[in-house]
Amino acid sequence: MTSACADYPFAAILGQEQMVLALLLTAVNPAIGGVVVRGQKGTAKSTAARALGALLPPGEDGGKAPFVTLPLGATEDMVIGSLDLEAAIANGEVRFQPGLLARAHGGVLYIDEVNLLDDHLVDGILGAAESGVNRVEREGQSRAHAARFVLVGTMNPEEGELRPQFLDRFGLAVAVEGAADPETRVALMRLREEFDRDGHAFAQRFAAQQQVLRQRLAQARRQLPEVSVPRRLLAFIAEICQRNHVAGHRADIVIERAARAHAAWNGRAEVTADDILAVAPMALLHRMRDANPDMPPPPPPPPPSDEDEPEEDEEDGQGDHKGQDDHTGQDEPPPPAEDESPQPPPASPPEDEVQAVGAPFPVRRLQNEGTDRMLRTGSGRRSSTRSATRQGRYVKSTPRRARDDLALDATIRAAAPHQRQRRQESPSPLAIHIRPGDIREKVRERRVGNLLLFAVDGSGSMGAQKRMSETKAAIMSLLMDAYQKRDRVAMVVFRGQSAQVVLPPTGSVERAARLLADLPVGGRTPLSSGLEETSKLLDQARRRDPHVLPLVLVLTDGRANAGLGDGPPHEEALRVAAALGQRHPQARFVVVDTEAPGMIRLELARKLALALGADYLGTGDLRAEDLISLAKEHQSW
Amino acid sequence: MVNPSGARAVYPFVAIVGQEALKKSLILNVIDPSLSGVLIRGEKGTAKSTAVRALAALLPEIDVVEGCPFQSDPHDRRAMAPDARARFDAGERLPVQRRKARVVELPISATEDRVIGTLDLEHALKEGAKRIEPGLLATANRGILYVDEVNLLDDHVVDVLLDSAAMGVNTIEREGISFTHPARFTLVGTMNPEEGELRPQLLDRFGLCVHVEGLSSPEDRVEVVKRRAAFERDADAFAAQWREQTETLGADIAAAMARHPMVEAEDSILLDIAKRSLAMGVDGHRADIVMLKTAKALAAWHGRDTVVAADVDEAATLALPHRMRRRPFEDVVR
Incomplete structure (x- = not known):
């Protein structure tokens, strides 16, 4: 019996400490601003992100905290919200149907393959993530609702990078890769085998550990408001950020918040240098000024004022940094080709x-990678263009008629408010009276390579x-x-x-x-x-x-x-x-x-x-x- | 037999000459559907499509909720679409229909709406209520999703496909509809590498990968032509001629499926697998998992209860070639 991977227990994730920690920290303190997990395929990125949903402490109202998945094919109206079709038709009532952003309020908005998400969706999400408020101005509606959520994204950098603005919106970033020692890999295979054989029994086996995690998370959340950061450590955070030339102040803020979450997670009421060193690499990975997000993390920062810091804390922190180093560096611009190719002396190259x-x-x-206005056909991602065929993502609708590509949902929404009146004017066997003026067409967009x-x-x-x-x-x-x-x-x-x-x-x-x-x-x-x-x-x-x-x-x-x-x-x-x-x-x-x-x-x-x-x-x-x-x-x- | 590609007679699987790796990889996927598919690379005219379509006859029977467009499993609450689940939770006895698992073809011209599902136009107009019109992912649930020329598939359709292949769930958030249904399918794709490679991400979603080439022996080639001619002359007679072998193969597969859950692998085997993955420098852990599953399916196919080293050897040839770690063209740059 196979089970959906959503059921894989968080507690059963082996290794990937950085990723696990980052996810837990954002769950402790949603104000960190979410996590983006970058890494190769097949490294349990999605499994871990989804598994987090089961651990979330209850939301403000005491109900289960939402874990909302944003699929790549989502249309704009579904993300930000739109007119409620059925209410409009049945009762002629203009009612707002909340979108994914509203549903994610107080919980997690999860985007798999976040780097493949269309720009128009990204903009809407960014806006809400930034302000905590989702503003809807469409179809005669003007409203705003709270939309505070933790953004969790996973991506494989091979498929292209995220826009820097979007990347910056994620509080933390972690890079994952497969385990390098055979024993761990064997253990992983055994876990997977067991899970595939009987997902239910597997969940049972980890139920106790799940419960421990859940409680620790809830406890950490309760403790979080009391966690304080000593003044000298704030200076330390600033110094870390300065040394690494990160743009803006978001990194400072994120490190502070994450360090507090880290302290709370470990049951302490005061942040130590250790906490900061543990979280700083995750806050810096994607914020280094020199463009390449896979850049190696900072050199270990200098010791903070050494009054009351035990020496060994320091070493731990440095160890963390080194761990990061192992992975990165691969995308660093290498020096111009000199090495490998055994070359004959340059003077007179032989033929061929x-x-x-x-x-x-x-x-x-x-x-330029902006959108042009011309209708084109093709598929690719260098330039985005309005699509002339019926291929491409349905982005939004327009009242302009050009093709026969009906946007039914938008058409009905346009017609909805008039239903009562039209029904009285002329009876019809159809449930909806649509007039030519209501018709909306789909605007599709696709990237043209x-x-x-x-x-x-x-x-x-x-x-x-x-x-x-x-x-x-x-x-x-x-x-x-x-x-x-x-x-x-x-x-x-x-x-x-x-x-x-x-x-x-x-x-x-x-x-x-x-x-x-x-x-x-x-x-x-x-x-x-x-x-x-x-x-x-x-x-x-x-x-x-x-x-x-x-x-x-x-x-x-x-x-x-x-x-x-x-x-x-x-x-x-x-x-x-x-x-x-x-x-x-x-x-x-x-x-x-x-x-x-x-x-x-x-x-x-x-x-x-x-x-x-x-x-x-x-x-x-x-x-x-x-x-x-x-x-x-x-x-x- | 349900064959959505039309009423056309289907060339029997067992009558395909040669192409043993191709045939075996498909059979292994029938034995263990969680192998998540095969990518078949090769030139045109190498029986790729014939083999996949012929596979339909060999697929096992499954129980589905009658009339459910999402192929809900009446015995597993988690494998139900929302509608069936609601009925199940309300205590209703779901009507069960037993039928063969399907091969569903995804044409490369398919639009995103068609693949993931869209707003049901007629229902919306007549009833004024929204309802989902299921897409190909719904039809393919618990069956095989076959994409011919998968490397030519539109980029955004690939994204959507990746999304649901990864989760086993199709989430629709469009055109006023918000809907989730199970979409677990075995992805079978064919491609001619000359026309472009697949994105590594999609490549990795195929459990196995085989390369097919035209047959090299003249005798085999003659045999192909002869059988094809016979099939075209009288498909029914041709099928009858192969019926016995088809039935034998069906029985063998059924036996392997029955045995499969019992197959065990020792730690030494797993260690061997892990070392192979590391030596080949694969990304992540999917290669290990797939290799183990393949080795187990092979053991079951060979009538054994334990995996032996030879199974791992064979599994490696099927599970590793498309998973070597490289950036898009690292093998070339070296």
Whole structure:
């Protein structure tokens, strides 16, 4: 007999101390502002978050505290609340039907895969979480109700990051990963086996421990208001935050609240440095200023004024910090590729050498990610767009008629208040009288992945000084980005006598990556041919989807030396480039100059960019932060 | 036999030539539905879809609450949709219908509403009351949800699918409806890797993964063509010709299912599994759990009450390949 994983007892969760602690602390003190659990798949993230629901102490009114799950497919009206359909139709009464935010009041709002949640929902939730009040202004209703809840989210960072504002709303963040020792894994398998065999008996076995947790939680909650923080420790908290350059003051506040919860959880009435050190990493993990949320936590802070702190407390705290260190650091921007690839001396690369892919790095955003007003088809997550087909998430409704995509709920809501009167005017077998003016259509939204087209110079000159290795690193980084945004990718390589479409447009970013690794360099530079192939690919892409927004990255040092005709290859390439740019106004071009810095630079790639009407970047520029502004200059994108 | 894909005759499972790994992975999922599915990777025309559709005939019979669109289990209160549960709690004797578990196909063009369920239009207009029109997740509850070309599925549909595959529950919060019903299904997907990979998160939801290729021996290929021709000439006669073998397989599966709850694994086996996972660098613990379940199902299939090392070997080939730890393309970057 299988049982829903919601039934897995919290007490039966093995290991994952940080996650367990963070969840318990927010339950002790909801003012902490919730937890986001980040980690690989299959690490009991969701199981733990759901299991917390069974432990929550009763709400203010003495009833069971709500544990509300927000599904990814929820529509806006259901989250913030809307007109009660049935009441409106049956009695012509305008009554408010509370949404998920109202239901979560006094309890937990749980969002699985929170990083995949649509932005429009995020905004509504953020607003309420921030103010503790949910304001509804829609369908002729204007009202506000209290919505204080603990936000618990789980996410797998592989699938993309959360917006920093949203991330900051979570008081604590913890990172989880699988157990590294076989014995723990065996114990986990046994637990799971037992649970799967008879979930009910399993729950029974842990009932006593569950009860202990529940009582301890209730006790801690009662004690919380009395827990005080010594003044010198407040300064200590401030120092921790300062040292780690966290933005804003939320971290300070969260640490203070969490430390008090930690003290209460341990039955103490006064916060110690130990409490602070135990919770600080969880409050800092996602707030470090230097962008990358997986950054290693702070170096251990200096000892607080040492009057009455036992020495060993200190050590414990440091131990915690180290524990964090083990996990993180993996997403840190690695130094440029130098290490691994055994390279021949740079002077004269042999023909058709395959250079290894350098270490990838996070790329800055390549374009505006706002919603545009145009109707498009497609699927992906780089830019969101209103959807022209019936595909996509039903976001909200509109009285404007464009398609036959009826938003029934909204239509009925529009018609509802008039039912009584209309019923009197004209009898009908239908329960609802709907007039054309009531009709609402669905507004759907979906993210459109763009086409990312790489035109890569594979000529011999790219082999010099590991240029190809760095170029590959740049492409790889863009591919990682493309993966998260669900872009389609294509690749043209020009080397020797001609250009080749090595990868027609595909959703398989992995295939592109594999090809990239095996991409050899050698031979001459048929730049014109490369640009022509690119043009053909763009034509094809436009035929497939007239609204496609391709992003073309030309990675070359610009040293064209093999032409299509008889003229100087370089001049020819510039002519072809100009034509390409004009022919495809919908595409955005970026020339990435792979010429090594420091040498006497010919800046041929810069001329190419000029002819193409393209942005010009060095490979090093790809990793900088200011690309966003560059993208914004391009209103056309 | 219920076959929602139409009245078309179904090619018998046992008549599929070769593709042993594919067939076995499907059978294992019948023996233990909590294995949570198979991802079948391979080129076109390798009997992927045929095998999945044929599987319907081999599925066990289940008890459902008659007329319940959510396939509520009349014997387990927790596996009931709200309506059935309310009736159960009120002391009503729920009408039981015994029928085969189903294979439900999710077309890649399916909209989100269709998948998770939506407001029942007719009911709303006629009665002025809201009622849910169940989606594919409701139909697939306690059966198999089959997604052909799963890698081409729309992103937001994948999100929804992940959501309910993870919880075994489908939560609807849309269009004025707030509703939750059980949605435990075995996810079977096929894909051609040339057309794009799956997101790791979704990949991980498939218990097992098999690669299928075209058959390499000319004799086998000839046999495929012959059988196909025979099937197309007279499907009923073809089915009759294979009936005996189909029945034998059905009996074998039934025996394995009966034995399955008794299968035990010693600590040394579990340790072996854990070490394999660690050596392969998988994410999280799902690989361990699935490997153990697979090994147990294999033991039951082979008529044993204890898991042996060979079971683990075989389980590893099915449960590990798609779970190696890597960021989206770490294997390539190295």
